[in-house]
Amino acid sequence: MIKPAPLFAALALLVALPALAAPMAGKPDKALLAAATAEAPALTATLERLVNIETGTGDAEGMAAMATLLETELKASGASVERVPATNGVAGDIIVARLSGRGKGRLMLLAHMDTVYQRGALARAPFRIADEADGKRAYGPGIADDKGGVAVILHALRLVRPRDYRSLTIVINTDEERGSTGSSAQITELARGQDAVLSFEPTIMPEMLLRATSGIAGVNITITGKASHAGAAPELGINALTEAAAIIARTTDLDQGPGKLRFNWTMLEQPRAVRNIVPEKVILGGDLRYTSAADFEAFKAEFARRTATPSIAGAQVTVSIEPGRPAFSATPAGDALIARAKAIYASLGHTLTVVPLSGGGTDAGYAALAGVPVIEAMGLPGFGYHSGAAEYVHLDAVPRRLYLAAEMIRQLGR
Numbered sequence: 001m002i003k004p005a006p007l008f009a010a011l012a013l014l015v016a017l018p019a020l021a022a023p024m025a026g027k028p029d030k031a032l033l034a035a036a037t038a039e040a041p042a043l044t045a046t047l048e049r050l051v052n053i054e055t056g057t058g059d060a061e062g063m064a065a066m067a068t069l070l071e072t073e074l075k076a077s078g079a080s081v082e083r084v085p086a087t088n089g090v091a092g093d094i095i096v097a098r099l100s101g102r103g104k105g106r107l108m109l110l111a112h113m114d115t116v117y118q119r120g121a122l123a124r125a126p127f128r129i130a131d132e133a134d135g136k137r138a139y140g141p142g143i144a145d146d147k148g149g150v151a152v153i154l155h156a157l158r159l160v161r162p163r164d165y166r167s168l169t170i171v172i173n174t175d176e177e178r179g180s181t182g183s184s185a186q187i188t189e190l191a192r193g194q195d196a197v198l199s200f201e202p203t204i205m206p207e208m209l210l211r212a213t214s215g216i217a218g219v220n221i222t223i224t225g226k227a228s229h230a231g232a233a234p235e236l237g238i239n240a241l242t243e244a245a246a247i248i249a250r251t252t253d254l255d256q257g258p259g260k261l262r263f264n265w266t267m268l269e270q271p272r273a274v275r276n277i278v279p280e281k282v283i284l285g286g287d288l289r290y291t292s293a294a295d296f297e298a299f300k301a302e303f304a305r306r307t308a309t310p311s312i313a314g315a316q317v318t319v320s321i322e323p324g325r326p327a328f329s330a331t332p333a334g335d336a337l338i339a340r341a342k343a344i345y346a347s348l349g350h351t352l353t354v355v356p357l358s359g360g361g362t363d364a365g366y367a368a369l370a371g372v373p374v375i376e377a378m379g380l381p382g383f384g385y386h387s388g389a390a391e392y393v394h395l396d397a398v399p400r401r402l403y404l405a406a407e408m409i410r411q412l413g414r
């Protein structure tokens with residue numbers, strides 16, 4: 001055999017790496033589309049069952065009931081199911097299900113079972129289906145974020161065959177809505193060595209994919225002054241509240257505006273506040289969203305510089321910046337996943353737009369820490385997440401969302 005020229009060797013390498021291969025434009029697989037369409041009513045029935053188990057983050061009873069449902073469903077699809085207890089005192093078990101097949105690609109499918117709604121939300125906003133001007137909608141707490149994503153995974157598994165993948169690892173955690181402190185390390189670890197991670201957070205209508213999500217951090221400052229009578233001897237005190245105001249004034253312009261680093265003061269706590277006493281202690285809290293690790297480091301340095309010297313002599317200022325979710329930004333391999341998803345949608349005559357940056361953070365950031373390509377927003381299109389009564393998904397989109405998920409698995413996995 002002739003030794004291949006370097007270009008051909010490079011092309012062969014591209015073909016060998018499923019996540020990097022160029023997407024093929026073309027016609028949809030009619031059989032798969034028919035199967036996805038036939039599967040849609042079953043997905044709607046699953047949505048109802050998922051919504052009817054309340055799973056607000058921290059609800060141990062709800063998580064246990066949901067884990068049982070998911071374990072049963074995943075085992076019925078041939079998966080082996082492991083329950084990994086969440087860490088850091090978080091309620092519930094992370095469901096880790098595994099399927100092995102005869103294809104080439106190792107893929108991870110990621111979603112979360114918890115919602116922002118505490119027990120009782122379901123009674124106020126029960127599951128219902130309604131015909132609206134824009135089509136059929138299904139309503140319920142957490143139905144878009146992220147029970148729709150869980151449902152797409154469960155039903156996409158029924159559309160793929162063992163030849164479509166080498167391995168599928170399904171990961172469903174219980175604390176995404178509170179920063180995934182009990183599951184982030186496990187998500188990163190499980191993502192290691194995968195050829196791609198498909199994350200099933202919801203999208204909106206018109207449908208989109210997230211190319212990047214913000215990193216999140218909490219900024220906390222404790223200002224300690226000295227108490228004194230506010231009327232009789234204010235000059236003997238050190239006013240922590242005045243110092244707090246000075247710090248706010250010195251740091252507000254660190255916010256860089258839409259699409260860039262966002263920083264906003266959001267909390268002020270004043271223990272033992274009394275009107276006629278010079279305040280001795282104030283705690284400030286701020287919300288930081290950043291787009292890259294470098295931005296985060298630059299912010300920390302500038303913030304330290306601006307708060308190093310108090311405006312009022314004697315005031316003590318202690319700064320702590322607590323990192324939350326890391327920033328996620330698509331790598332070239334992640335962009336290839338996006339291009340592939342767009343091509344699949346185009347074959348159906350539909351469009352996926354790409355959002356350059358979302359101010360919200362998701363578990364995609366933790367998966368991406370493993371250095372593998374990640375695609376985000378493979379769940380159902382909907383609206384009203386985190387709002388209560390009005391959360392819904394578009395049922396008319398279910399066949400194409402199922403098709404997208406199954407076809408991504410097939411193309412990346414074979």
Ligand SMILES: [Zn+2]
Pocket residue numbers: 112145146176201202
């Ligand atoms: Zn979510």
